Amino acid sequence: MDNSSISSLLGAAAARAVPVVRAVREEQLGDPTPCAGYDVRELLDHLLDVVVNFTRLARKQPSSFGEEPDRLSTGDWRELFAEETGRLVAAWGEPGAEEGTTGGMHQPARFVGTLVLLDMTVHAWDVARATGQDFTPDPAGVEVLSGVIGDMAPAARDAGMFDEPKQVAPDASGFDTLLAATGRDPGWRPA
Template structure:
């Protein structure tokens, strides 16, 4: 399989995401995150909803994003997250997943695939940072995302999904630059 395919990139991102989600403790669910307006529970629910819907989009099916998703806190939600992420990676590896257009805005499928890769990278950093975990993103994923963030960010800002970009130091890493482009402060820490 092509190491630059969306499925391969998502597989690498998933290998880093699953341990972070599994380590979120119940008592942390109300804690703030670097993603403005979301606490840990809301962000984990949002990430879950993204995974489920981008699996549909890979299969050229309509998405059905929940206004207020409720995956977290019911049953073995961490185990279910792993199952849904596995479905996501498999769906983007199916023949034709990266071809044509998909989604309500009829965007190129590969562009849509990079959107879910962005969420699987940046939101996992959000969760890790909010819950005191270490997180190192997949370098290949960061490289791909760094190449497309300039195209994705303006529409995401217009839709209220990104804040204005943050300034970073001249020696910032590619990942810190990516975080800043989404309106995040790469140095964000939970308040004591």
């Protein structure tokens, strides 16, 4: 795996995700996304929940996945996303964040950091694609994720988090190959 810090990788991913979230228009919140079962609103709420919980995990605190908060119903959710991703990046940059195991997941902390990097990268693409925006992921993040996706995909499929992998051309980009491994169609467009 690449030796870049999780914090620096998340910082680069956040720098790409925050503008995508800020550009989502209210009338697009009910639109479908490439992430099966989620419309734009549900996906943004999920992504915010992931960011908040993985900030806790970086600090070796318990997470509260499954509470299904509605973070988009009050206040400026675009600014909230920017603030929470800033907290996430800072938390993963704190001394010891990448060491030991973390939270109730009982997984190596650096691996847990790659999980949130995956969500930030792939869901930013989901939102961008659903709302007609361009998205270019951070190449270093894609490289790190490409190195671990083969190990994490079978368990993610078993848990219902990934669909069956899609086929891509042999000359597909690393990012398209990563998307396909999560069960996404890299060519997905809104109907």
